[in-house]
Structures are given as C-alpha cells and as structure tokens.
Amino acid sequence: xxxxxxxxxxxxxxxxxxxxxxxxxxxxxxxxxxxxxxxxxxxxxxxxxxxxxxxxxxxxxxxxxxxxxxxxxxxxxxxxxxxxxxxxxxxxxxxxxxxxxxxxxxxxxxxxxxxxxxxxxxxxxxxxxxxxxxxxxxxxxxxxxxxxxxxxxxxxxxxxxxxxxxxxxxxxxxxxxxxxxxxxxxxxxxxxxxxxxxxxxxxxxxxxxxxxxxxxxxxxxxxxxxxxxxxxxxxxxxxxxxxxxxxxxxxxxxxxxxxxxxxxxxxxxxxxxxxxxxxxxxxxxxxxxxxxxxxxxxxxxxxxxxxxxxxxxxxxxxxxxxxxxxxxxxxxxxxxxxxxxxxxxxxxxxxxxxxxxxxxxxxxxxxxxxxxxxxxxxxxxxxxxxxxxxxxxxxxxxxxxxxxxxxxxxxxxxxxxxxxxxxxxxxxxxx
Ligand SMILES: *Cc1c(COP(=O)(O)O)cnc(C)c1O
Numbered sequence: 474x475x476x477x478x479x480x481x482x483x484x485x486x487x488x489x490x491x492x493x494x495x496x497x498x499x500x501x502x503x504x505x506x507x508x509x510x511x512x513x514x515x516x517x518x519x520x521x522x523x524x525x526x527x528x529x530x531x532x533x534x535x536x537x538x539x540x541x542x543x544x545x546x547x548x549x550x551x552x553x554x555x556x557x558x559x560x561x562x563x564x565x566x567x568x569x570x571x572x573x574x575x576x577x578x579x580x581x582x583x584x585x586x587x588x589x590x591x592x593x594x595x596x597x598x599x600x601x602x603x604x605x606x607x608x609x610x611x612x613x614x615x616x617x618x619x620x621x622x623x624x625x626x627x628x629x630x631x632x633x634x635x636x637x638x639x640x641x642x643x644x645x646x647x648x649x650x651x652x653x654x655x656x657x658x659x660x661x662x663x664x665x666x667x668x669x670x671x672x673x674x675x676x677x678x679x680x681x682x683x684x685x686x687x688x689x690x691x692x693x694x695x696x697x698x699x700x701x702x703x704x705x706x707x708x709x710x711x712x713x714x715x716x717x718x719x720x721x722x723x724x725x726x727x728x729x730x731x732x733x734x735x736x737x738x739x740x741x742x743x744x745x746x747x748x749x750x751x752x753x754x755x756x757x758x759x760x761x762x763x764x765x766x767x768x769x770x771x772x773x774x775x776x777x778x779x780x781x782x783x784x785x786x787x788x789x790x791x792x793x794x795x796x797x798x799x800x801x802x803x804x805x806x807x808x809x810x811x812x813x814x815x816x817x818x819x820x821x822x823x824x825x826x827x828x829x830x831x832x833x834x835x836x837x838x839x840x841x842x843x844x845x846x847x848x849x850x851x852x853x854x855x856x857x858x859x860x861x862x863x864x865x866x867x868x869x870x871x872x873x874x875x876x877x878x879x880x881x882x883x884x885x886x887x888x889x890x891x892x893x894x895x896x897x898x899x900x901x902x903x904x
Contacts (some may be wrong), residue, residue: 474492476777479822480789482767486821486856487879488866489776493815495756502812504706507751510636512584515714519587522606526641529572537579539567541718541882546838550684551831551851553753559854561879562724565835566715569843569888574634576799576847576887577708577743582634584707585696590642593617609642618643624687625696626680628739630799630887635696636667636794641812647686652678653798657892663789676802677785698740705746712750722879727758731871735853736884737846738772738820739802741884745809752816759816760870762857764849766795766825770807773820775813780807796825796899799846799887819866823849833903835885842896843890854881 483867490657499505512621519792520535530537533612541564550564571579594600599613608614622745623639625632625645632648639646646667650659659669672679681697726732732755736744741763748761763772768791778784784794785803793801831851835841859862867876888896 476774476789479770479774479777479786481790483768483790483829484822484824484852484856486762486819486860487864488819488862489814489817491776491814492818495816497753497813499753500725502749504702504812507754508706509709509713509750513589513710514709516584516710518566519591519606521788522609523573523583524602525607525610527573533572537572537583538714539569539571539713541566541722542839542882543722544835547834549833550838551855554830555855555859557855559858559881560877561881563854563881563883565839565841566882568596568839569777569841569847569885571889574630574635575890576634577629577884578630578634578887580711580747581701581704581707581742582625582696583638584710585701585703586635586638586642586644586796588598589621589623589694590614592840593621615643619645620655620692621645622647622690622693623696624683624693625649626676626683626698627651627654628676628679628798628801629658631696631698632662632669633658633890636662637665640667642663649681649683649686650681651676651801652803652823653801654792655798655895657895661890672899677804680819689827698742704742705749705809707769708743708746709750711747712754715751716754719880725879726755729875729878730758731875731879733762733879733881734759734766735762735850735854735882737797737800737849737886738765738805739769739800739846741772741775741806741809741813744884745770745806746843746882748813748816752904757870761816762818762853764853765820766797766800766821766828766849767822768793768795769793769797769801769803770820770822771802772810773822774818775805775807775810776814776820780805780810782807786797792880795845797828797846797849798902799844800849818870819862821852823852823856827852829899829903831903832899836900841885842888842891844891845899847888850885853883
C-alpha cells in the first residue's frame with residue numbers, strides 16, 4: 474500500500490481494506506465485553522469518591538460523562554458551506570466538556586489512576602471488599618499514596634487528566650510535557666501541586682523521558698500512553714454510556730439504521746478504545762472513522778506500514794506542525810493500532826483551516842467551546858459523503874436507502890478548559 478497521498482498533504486479519506494466483519498474479529502481479540510464491564514463497574518465504585526473530590530462531577534453523582542447533543546443548526550450550516558445535504562441525525566458527543574480534565578482524557582486517564590489507587594489500597598489492606606471508596610480520601614490512604622509517584626508524558630491533555638487526579642488523591646504527580654504543550658496547561662497543573670517537566674522535543678520524546686525516569690525510581694508508576702491497557706479500557710467504557718444515551722434519545726442503531734462516528738486521533742488510545750467498545754456494542758452497524766491533521770496522520774501511516782517501529786511521519790517529510798496539539802503525534806500506538814485494525818472503517822486527514830472554521834461554527838450555531846483538535850471530527854460527514862472513496866464504501870456496506878436513516882456522531886474531544894483569550898484567538902481565526 475502506498476503512502477504517497479500522505480506526503481502530498483491533500484485532505485483525503487482512506488478506507489481500510491482490512492476492515493472485517495465484527496462477529497469474526499471480536500472473538501479473536503485479547504479483550505472483550507467482560508473487560509469493559511469490569512472497567513465500568515470500577516468507575517461506579519469510585520463514583521462517590523470522585524463526587525467528593527471533584528465538585529464538577531457532583532451533579533452526576535461522580536460519574537464522568539458528557540452529553541450527546543443533536544446539532545441541527547450546525548448540520549445546516551456545514552451543509553450550506555460544503556454544498557451537501559447530510560442525511561439523517563447529526564449529533565455531537567460533548568467530551569470537550571467532560572468534568573475534571575475538560576477533554577476525552579478524563580475517560581482513560583482518570584480510570585488508570587483509579588486502578589492504581591485501588592490496587593495499592595487493596596494490597597495494603599486499607600480497602601476491604603465491602604468498603605465505601607470514599608475511604609480512599611481519608612488519612613490512611615493519603616499516607617500510602619504520598620509514598621508513590623505517578624508520571625506521564627503528554628502533549629498536554631493527558632497530563633492534565635493524570636496530574637489533576639493523581640494530585641487530588643495525594644500521589645506525587647510528575648508530568649513530562651512536549652514542546653506542543655500550552656503554557657496554561659502547565660500553569661494549571663502547577664497550581665494543583667503537580668511537577669511539570671518541559672521538553673524541547675515532540676510527544677514521543679516526552680513519553681520516552683517519562684518512561685526512563687520511571688524505570689529508574691522505585692514506587693514510580695508510569696502511565697504509558699503508547700501501551701496502556703488501562704487507558705484503552707477506560708476509553709472503551711464510553712461505548713456502554715453512548716448506547717444508553719442513544720436509547721434515551723430514541724435513536725435506533727442496527728443494520729437498517731447505521732451509525733457513523735468520527736473521532737479525532739492522536740496516539741490512538743482514545744479513538745481506539747471507543748471504536749473497540751462501539752464494535753462490541755453495535756457490531757457491523759457502527760462505522761468508525763479516525764480524524765487526523767494533515768501534518769500528523771500517524772494512525773493512517775501506521776495502518777499503511779504495519780506499524781513498522783522504525784518509521785514515523787517524519788519519514789514522509791511531515792513536521793507535526795498543527796494547531797491540533799492533542800493530535801500532534803508522529804508515531805501511533807502499535808498496541809492499539811494492531812488491535813483495532815480490523816475494526817476501523819477508515820481514516821481521513823483534515824487541514825488546520827478546516828479545524829478553525831468548524832471550531833467557529835460550533836460556537837456560533839450551538840454554543841460549544843472546543844479546541845482545534847476536537848474539531849477534527851467535524852469534517853467526517855463531508856469526507857464520507859462526497860468523495861469517491863466514501864461513496865464506494867457506503868455502496869458496499871449500506872444500501873442507499875439506509876444512509877438516509879443514519880446517525881452521524883462527531884466526537885468533540887476537548888476545549889472547555891481553554892482560557893478565554895486563547896479561545897478568542899482561535900474563534901477569530903475561524904470566523
Ligand atoms: C488526546 C486527544 C485526542 C486523541 O486521543 P489519543 O489517545 O491521543 O489518540 C483527541 N483530542 C484531544 C483534544 C486530545 O487531547
């Protein structure tokens with residue numbers, strides 16, 4: 474398979490030739506529905522504690538979840554702008570407004586810190602099976618957690634999620650930030666007592682530095698964005714929640730009512746986990762597309778090169794220069810990529826200008842405050858419905874009549890914590 478089209482930097486949709494029927498693929502994978510249920514149950518056990526620790530989770534009883542919102546005005550506007558009619562329902566999954574971390578990282582990142590907190594408290598006997606998890610905010614657990622350091626490498630948002638949660642529980646938290654990371658994210662973390670170590674290099678460098686620092690120190694737990702099963706399963710829980718939300722909205726999903734989901738992709742953990750969960754829930758009735766910046770299409774590149782560890786998007790002459798800092802990753806997770814390869818319908822690339830335009834339109838039509846990375850999903854319906862690749866895919870997988878009764882979900886992944894000044898610049902540029 475050629476990668477020439479990525480080198481040419483023209484926005485395009487790539488259909489995954491390795492997509493396979495869900496009922497053949499899923500039983501062969503190393504994880505399944507039991508693992509997602511287990512993660513979901515763990516989050517429920519922690520809910521009372523989270524609602525004590527984080528005010529913004531209180532209304533929902535400590536369950537960290539975002540709204541699924543129909544966006545008819547936005548649907549009309551992007552239809553007009555691009556000259557197409559988007560058939561069926563268009564909704565936004567509002568992870569930009571997730572509590573605690575303000576991004577999709579609140580799903581995986583917080584989950585992984587909670588796994589560690591539970592494991593340590595059980596091992597030391599502080600937590601007994603019948604205990605209320607509120608106990609983990611008490612002095613005994615705090616004295617335990619203070620002896621441990623949680624560390625992570627990040628372009629910003631994962632650092633926020635891990636740092637904020639770990640510090641709130643009493644862990645020492647150390648976040649290695651890449652050069653893309655924004656100043657306000659570093660300042661926010663420091664204000665919560667998190668140590669921030671800045672690196673001149675990219676995301677990969679920050680992760681590698683975190684990994685090495687952790688390897689040298691005992692009692693240091695490294696959250697490995699490139700290989701973490703816990704992150705992956707934490708993200709996957711979103712699928713169970715989405716199923717409930719769709720049911721509550723009266724939206725049917727089955728082979729006659731297909732669901733199309735467009736998710737921004739960086740290293741792959743978040744979109745990969747969600748795609749995995751959605752395929753377990755909806756099987757072949759759901760079609761997942763990953764959205765990447767023109768300058769950082771690392772997951773598509775990984776699919777095309779079999780995740781060759783020696784290759785990165787720098788080998789294409791690309792530079793990672795994008796305003797979508799959350800997606801500025803040169804090499805995708807091979808762990809996630811190989812796992813979800815038979816489940817992903819395709820990947821597309823999108824220009825920064827398009828991200829800003831969508832960011833502006835989302836605010837203007839629906840009042841949604843998103844960051845550039847989070848807007849990458851917005852081009853999805855257009856990419857799928859207009860190009861030859863997308864049309865051929867639809868003909869092959871859905872009958873035309875089904876497409877008119879379809880549902881499209883744009884997964885919006887971050888932005889509600891953006892400082893006003895920063896956001897206004899993005900908005901103005903988009904306008
Ligand atoms: C991290 C992030 C993503 C993508 O998640 P990955 O696990 O890196 O693929 C998308 N959007 C935002 C805003 C993010 O911070």
